[in-house]
Amino acid sequence: MQRLDLDLLATFVAIADCGGFAHAAKRVRRSQSAISLQMQRLESMAGAALFKRAGRRMQITDAGDVLLNRARKLLALNDETLHALRGTAVDGSVRLGAPTDVAEDLLPDILREFRAAHAAVGLEVVVDRSNDLVRAFRAGSLDLAIALGETTDAHVLGMQKVVWIAARDFKLDPGQPVPLILLDAPCMFRELAINALDERRVPWRIVYSTSSLSGLRAAVKAGFGITPRTISLPERGLRFIPSHRRLPALGGIALSLYGMKNPRSLAVAKLAELVEERLGAALGMSPRPRGRRGP
Numbered sequence: 283m284q285r286l287d288l289d290l291l292a293t294f295v296a297i298a299d300c301g302g303f304a305h306a307a308k309r310v311r312r313s314q315s316a317i318s319l320q321m322q323r324l325e326s327m328a329g330a331a332l333f334k335r336a337g338r339r340m341q342i343t344d345a346g347d348v349l350l351n352r353a354r355k356l357l358a359l360n361d362e363t364l365h366a367l368r369g370t371a372v373d374g375s376v377r378l379g380a381p382t383d384v385a386e387d388l389l390p391d392i393l394r395e396f397r398a399a400h401a402a403v404g405l406e407v408v409v410d411r412s413n414d415l416v417r418a419f420r421a422g423s424l425d426l427a428i429a430l431g432e433t434t435d436a437h438v439l440g441m442q443k444v445v446w447i448a449a450r451d452f453k454l455d456p457g458q459p460v461p462l463i464l465l466d467a468p469c470m471f472r473e474l475a476i477n478a479l480d481e482r483r484v485p486w487r488i489v490y491s492t493s494s495l496s497g498l499r500a501a502v503k504a505g506f507g508i509t510p511r512t513i514s515l516p517e518r519g520l521r522f523i524p525s526h527r528r529l530p531a532l533g534g535i536a537l538s539l540y541g542m543k544n545p546r547s548l549a550v551a552k553l554a555e556l557v558e559e560r561l562g563a564a565l566g567m568s569p570r571p572r573g574r575r576g577p
Contacts, residue, residue, distance in 0.1 A: 288360055290324040291353040293317050298350055301339045362398050374549040375404035379415035379427040382495040383512060392560045396553055403549045413468055419540045425550045426541040430470050436538035439558060440565025442512040444474060444532040446523040449505040459485035460528065461507030466493045470535055475510040478530040537565060
């Protein structure tokens with residue numbers, strides 16, 4: 283019985299996620315010809331074609347679908363095993379802060395992986411607004427804080443693209459001011475949207491203001507107006523609105539990690555390293571070489 287090569291599986295998953303060899307090559311840091319040879323080897327081991335071309339994209343075959351889910355599990359098990367071996371002597375506690383959308387969409391898998399690797403470490407997670415999280419970190423109430431924005435005492439994990447979001451059936455009335463659904467001030471998304479519209483001299487009005495992300499989502503789904511959020515927010519019933527003359531492009535907002543430059547304990551350093559690796563990959567940032575700290 284042959285044994286599957288984890289490097290081949292990692293490349294296979296990257297191609298499936300990226301939709302083609304070109305983007306996957308950047309992700310795994312190999313040339314397109316190198317990953318093409320890797321896939322030939324993997325298909326030879328599998329005894330079946332794993333991809334078929336659909337226009338310019340590579341589409342997974344039925345055999346590829348069978349392999350993909352198992353490949354993800356094997357890679358995850360490999361990571362868990364390595365983390366467990368490296369973290370047998372790590373104990374203590376870590377207080378981590380994160381904004382709501384990161385805590386809901388990106389953090390659960392990271393915390394699950396960390397807990398599996400470092401079962402003796404106690405975890406305390408605080409979900410709050412970025413400004414409050416940064417204040418709590420600087421006051422010593424948090425060991426690590428993931429927050430929007432970029433400052434000299436934080437390590438930038440990557441950039442989150444900001445887009446206009448609305449209900450699927452929402453239509454912008456060209457004869458009325460742009461109806462905005464925003465979080466209460468202070469809020470970076472609020473400032474970004476208002477400044478962008480003011481620069482274009484586009485009339486706007488705030489139709490719904492809330493202190494909670496769940497309230498904001500509910501208002502958008504109800505069709506009250508549009509909101510600026512990161513590209514990860516949309517869910518069932520929501521859609522992106524492409525930028526145009528009345529809706530300027532909003533650019534992006536940095537997502538940063540506080541506490542990584544001078545971790546207060548080995549447990550904090552381990553979690554910071556995992557957060558940087560996983561969120562950096564999710565945001566398209568290349569991981570730094572091991573052994574270096576700081577930006």
